[in-house]
Amino acid sequence: MKKLFASLLFVTIFSSFALADRIPPPPMPSDFDGDGRGDLAVFRPSNGVWYLNRSQLGFISVQFGISSDKPAAADYDGDRGMDIAVYRSGMWYIQTRTGGVIAIQFGQDGDIPQPADYSGDGKADIAVFRPSNGAWYIFDLSTNQFSAFQFGQAGDVPVATDYDADGKVDIAVYRNGNWYIQRSRDGFIGIAFGQVGDIPVVADYDDDGKADVAVFRPSNGVWYLNRSQLGFSATQFGNSTDKPVPSNYDGDGRADIAVYRNGEWYIQGSRDGFMTFGFGNTSDIPIAYVFVP
Numbered sequence: 001m002k003k004l005f006a007s008l009l010f011v012t013i014f015s016s017f018a019l020a021d022r023i024p025p026p027p028m029p030s031d032f033d034g035d036g037r038g039d040l041a042v043f044r045p046s047n048g049v050w051y052l053n054r055s056q057l058g059f060i061s062v063q064f065g066i067s068s069d070k071p072a073a074a075d076y077d078g079d080r081g082m083d084i085a086v087y088r089s090g091m092w093y094i095q096t097r098t099g100g101v102i103a104i105q106f107g108q109d110g111d112i113p114q115p116a117d118y119s120g121d122g123k124a125d126i127a128v129f130r131p132s133n134g135a136w137y138i139f140d141l142s143t144n145q146f147s148a149f150q151f152g153q154a155g156d157v158p159v160a161t162d163y164d165a166d167g168k169v170d171i172a173v174y175r176n177g178n179w180y181i182q183r184s185r186d187g188f189i190g191i192a193f194g195q196v197g198d199i200p201v202v203a204d205y206d207d208d209g210k211a212d213v214a215v216f217r218p219s220n221g222v223w224y225l226n227r228s229q230l231g232f233s234a235t236q237f238g239n240s241t242d243k244p245v246p247s248n249y250d251g252d253g254r255a256d257i258a259v260y261r262n263g264e265w266y267i268q269g270s271r272d273g274f275m276t277f278g279f280g281n282t283s284d285i286p287i288a289y290v291f292v293p
Contacts, residue, residue, distance in 0.1 A: 026075075026116065026117060026161065026162055026169065027075045027080050027081065027082060028247050028248045028255070029082075029203075029246075029247045029287070029288045029290075029291040030073070030082060030245075030247050030286075030287045030288040030291075031080075031081060031082055031247070031248075032052050032054050032057075032073075032081055032082045032084075033054040033055065033056040033057040033081055034079055034080035034081030035055055035056045035251070036080075036248065036251050036253070037056075037248060037249060037250070037251045038247025038248050038249045038256075038288060039052055039053060039054045039055055040052075040053040040265055040277055040279040040280075041053065041073075041286070041287040041288070042279070042280040042284035042285060042286050042287065043065065043069075043071045043284065043285045043287060044280075044281070044283065044284050044285075045066075045067040045068075045069075045283065045284075045285065046067065046283055047063075048063060048064065048065040048066050048067065048069070049061055049062065049063050049064075050062045050063075050064055050065075050071075050084050050287075051279070051280065051284075053277075053279055055251075062084055062095070064084050064086065064093070064095055065086040065088075065093070066086075066088070068088065068089075069086035069087065069088050069093075070086060070087045070088070070113055070290075071086060071087075071285060071287055071290045072085040072086055072087040072092065072094075072113040072115050072290070073085055073115075073287055073290065074115035074116060074124035075117070075122075075123065075124050076094050076096050076102070076115070076123060076124045076141065077097060077098045077099065077123060078121070078122040078123040079097055079098055081097050082287075083095060083096045083097055083124075087107070087111075087113035087128075089108070089109050090105055090106065090107040090108045090109065090111070091103065091104070091105055091106075092104045092105075092106055092107075092113075092126050104126060104139075104141075106126050106128070106137070106139050107128040107130075107137065108130075110130070110131065110132060111128035111129065111130050111131075111137075112128060112129045112130075112131065112158055112293070113126075113127070113128055114127045114128060114129050114136070114158050114160045115127055116160050116161065116169035117167075117168065117169050118138050118140075118147075118160075118168060118169050118171075118184075119140050119142070119143075119168065120166070120167040120168040120184075121140075121142055123141065123142055124141075125138050125139060125140045125141060125142075126138075126139050126141060127139070127160070129152065129156075129158035129160075129173075131152075131153075131154045131155070131156070132154060133150075134150060134151065134152040134153040134154065134156065135148055135149065135150050135151075135152075136148065136149045136150075136151055136152075136158075136171050149171055149182075151171050151173065151180070151182055152173040152175075152180070155175065156173035156174065156175050156180075157173060157174040157175070157200055157293040158172070158173055158293055159172045159173060159174045159179070159200050159202050159293060160172055161202055161203075161211040162209070162210070162211055163181050163183050163186075163210055163211050164183040164185045164186040164210060165209035165210045166184055166185040168184040168185070169184075170182060170183045170184050172202075174194070174200040174293070176196045177192060177194040177195045177196060177198065178190065178191070178192050178193075178194075179191040179192075179193060179194075179200075191213055191226070193213045193214075193215065193224070193226050194215040194217075194224065195217075197217070197218065197219060198215035198216065198217050198218075198224075199215060199216045199217075199244055199292060199293075200213075200214070200215055200292070200293065201214045201215060201216045201223065201244045201246050201292050202214055203246045203247070203255035204253075204254065204255055205225050205227050205230070205246075205254055205255045205270075206227040206228065206229040206230040206254060207252070207253035207254045208228055208229045210228045210229075212225055212226060212227045212228055213226045214226060214227075214246075216238065216244040216292075218239075218240040218241075218242075219240065220236075221236055221237065221239045221240065221242070222234055222235065222236050222237075223235045223236075223237055223238075223244075223257050235257055235268070237257050237259065237266070237268055238259040238261075238266070239259075239261075241261070242259035242260065242261050242266075243259060243260040243261070243286055243289045243292070244258070244259055244260075244289065244292050245258045245259060245260045245265070245286050245288035245289050245292070246258055246288065246292070247288045249267050249269055249272075249275070250269035250270065250271045250272040250275075251271075252269075252270055252271040254270040254271075255270075256268060256269050256270050258288070260280070260286040260288075260289060262281070262282045263278060263279065263280040263281045263282060263284065264276065264277070264278055265277040265278075265279060265280075265286075
């Protein structure tokens with residue numbers, strides 16, 4: 001009995017340390033209230049208004065941006081909730097949840113905004129991928145440190161996220177069915193997964209802290225997932241004109257397959273099953289879609 005008790009005590013302590021040592025994953029795309037669930041959220045270019053239906057804090061609308069802006073929401077202040085932000089021809093305008101408006105010049109016309117936490121300090125850095133030269137430019141708002149990396153080429157789709165679960169977002173590109181990933185801890189890797197015409201929908205679909213390589217194929221409406229823990233899966237969900245909007249809508253830690261269609265959200269929750277919601281209109285940009293290049 002003493003040996004059994006000691007074994008159980010060891011397992012309990014070991015499990016507690018393991019959970020404590022796990023690095024928190026990046027905030028879910030479109031989680032604006034920091035509760036771990038993706039929120040229904042859209043940016044309306046016609047009036048520059050953000051409409052957020054937050055799972056904990058409820059509905060809010062915020063006037064922030066103009067019709068030509070690119071939504072660039074991210075957790076810039078480290079409170080685990082996404083902050084409203086737009087990128088406008090080299091200018092960043094950020095409305096943090098804990099402070100006022102920040103305006104910063106960083107980038108140029110044609111750059112693709114890729115804000116994320118590249119340094120691992122819990123706060124998103126402003127960053128752009130420049131298709132004209134295949135370079136990444138990153139500015140750490142916490143330290144005012146600038147860095148630049150040559151990784152990619154014209155035509156590549158930037159897919160930066162945390163692929164090795166070390167708390168730092170990794171530089172990565174998707175190119176006609178091939179993934180090129182420069183992991184901050186585990187080094188470079190190339191993966192063939194997908195085909196020409198697929199839309200990369202990278203996210204953590206099995207809740208192991210690592211982003212999974214995945215694509216949505218508009219030609220047949222199928223999601224193909226290469227999950228790091230649970231392996232390959234293929235799911236028919238959507239049609240050719242849908243916008244894929246994966247996020248963790250049911251709060252179980254796993255990204256859910258989901259699409260946005262002319263103001264309607266169709267979600268296949270990994271825990272709660274199928275859900276549908278009406279929120280938005282035909283011309284709106286769903287914020288979760290911004291994370292799907």
